[in-house]
Amino acid sequence: MTTALKLSNAQKATLGKALIVSSLSRNEREALLACATAVRCQPQDILFHDGDTADYFYSVLSGYVRLYRPGSDGREADIRICEPGDSFGECLILDGCDYNYSAQVMEPAILARFNLEKVRELLEDQPRIGIAIVRSLSQHLLSTMDCLASDRMQTAPQRVASYLLTHCTPNGGTASLRLPFQKSLLARKLGLAPEALSRAFSALRTAGVTVSGRSIAISNMDMLQQI
Amino acid sequence: MTTALKLSNAQKATLGKALIVSSLSRNEREALLACATAVRCQPQDILFHDGDTADYFYSVLSGYVRLYRPGSDGREADIRICEPGDSFGECLILDGCDYNYSAQVMEPAILARFNLEKVRELLEDQPRIGIAIVRSLSQHLLSTMDCLASDRMQTAPQRVASYLLTHCTPNGGTASLRLPFQKSLLARKLGLAPEALSRAFSALRTAGVTVSGRSIAISNMDMLQQI
DNA sequence: CGGTGTTTTGAATCGATTCAAGGAGAGTGG
DNA sequence: CCACTCTCCTTGAATCGATTCAAAACACCG
DSSP, rough: OOOOEEHHHHHHHHHTTTTTHTSSSSHHHHHTTTTTEEEEEOOOOOOOOOTTTTTEEEEEESSOOEOOOEESOOOOEEEEEEETEEEEEEGGTOOOOOOOSSEEEEESSSEEEHHHHHHHHHHHHHHHHHHHHHHHHHHHHHHHHHHHHHHHHHHHHHHHEEEEEEEEEEEETEEEEEOOOOOHHHHHTTTTTHHHHHHHHHHHHGGEEEEETTTTEEHHHHHHOOO | OOEOOOHHHHHHHHTTTTTHHHHSHHHHHHHHHHEEEEEEEETTTTETTTTTTOOOOEEEEEEEEEEEEEEETTTTEEEEOOHHHHEEEETTTTTTBBBBSSSEEEESSEEEEEEEEHHHHHHHHHHHHHHHHHHHHHHHHHHHHHHHHHHHHOOHHHHHHHHHHSSEEEEEEEEEOOSSSOOOHHHHTTTTOHHHHHHHHHHGGTTEEETTEHHHHHEEEEHHOOO
16 A cells, blocks of 8 residues: 655655646745655555545656546546656645546556645745646646547547657657557557557558567658658 | 727626636736737637637637647547637646647637736736636646546447536426537537437437427436436 | 528448457466 | 466457438528
């Protein structure tokens, strides 16, 4: 299970680079981080369930967290995969009382856990901290809209192609990358069944994409762009 | 085309009920509204295109605005339908330079248009206004996540059923509603082709949903809930 | 009453899911 | 070093849900 500790200085330094903290002054940062503790989690841990009373929001230091909505019939729809530097649950800072999605840890992870009530009080005194939250929320909103638009417009191979193009390290006309997590998690992130991701990869073979385990090579970025 | 005018007092009063303004003090509200003008628009007017430099954000006073992302092949994916009281484009307040979706007016509409640069300056002096923006962004983020989750999990009849249940005026076990816009717009909002919406309605007939023009009657809310 | 634009219906097709079975790879124990 | 096992990924076949295109029905407005 999880253990809560004070944030170490190294963890504070890592958090300093996270979007939700990065634009704050030294004092504001200290004040905000004082509302947080570090929690260490195991894969499959559930941080909270859809409908639970919301007491904390989180920022990912390491590992991955999956946000999803459980359906009435037992199926689940993934909403977002949070990577190191991402935060989630800030949208409940003002008037949220319940979470409206569930959160599950997907790798050994370390999270900063912010007490919503304390941050709420802090916000009264130092409303400039709200600006940091605006920045974080704006970014989430934009990326969620992106996701919605690609769900509605792009086919599976197209979505995989854009993921590859935005996450690879280019090298001349070719490129390569290493997936930071399992393919099944990538599938959920893209709104696909694992089988559909697999088929998308084999469809992309003709566009010069070679997959072996978590390593992916792209022989021609322009060709991939055309998809 | 559009004409820009000062906000009338009646318009300011309407705007006062909008989420983005409603939590502000009298002074803050005045300061924020001083950044805005009223624009009157015709159906089909494009407020801005994906990729345009972002100078304004908007709040809808009357009418409807469709936010969408144009795809490379000419098709379009709708992201959100903004109703009176909604605002859009606030996510660009901090570091946005370009819009990343297009906005089209869908009925004769009146909008409040806020100058992003002025609001940005105002935010320096009165950071509490950021709180109002946090409130608005949080709500958008939650509803966009809802939308994403239902796209990924629910069938067309299920999505239509939940729209009906959340927008109808109940009356005992039955209910009714009048669509505020064309069916084709509702279809886009739900991420469907117009034909699919039509078919969803006929599938819901067996669940006691009667459609005639824009008027919809629900004979049994419990039955609809089961879908 | 006729004309325009919207909605419905039908048939064909597509893209993705589901279910079931067959690899491939990593780790374990003999 | 080799089987054994577990997990994850891939492949195939059937199915489903939604889109597309085309045509017919309907509604609204002059």
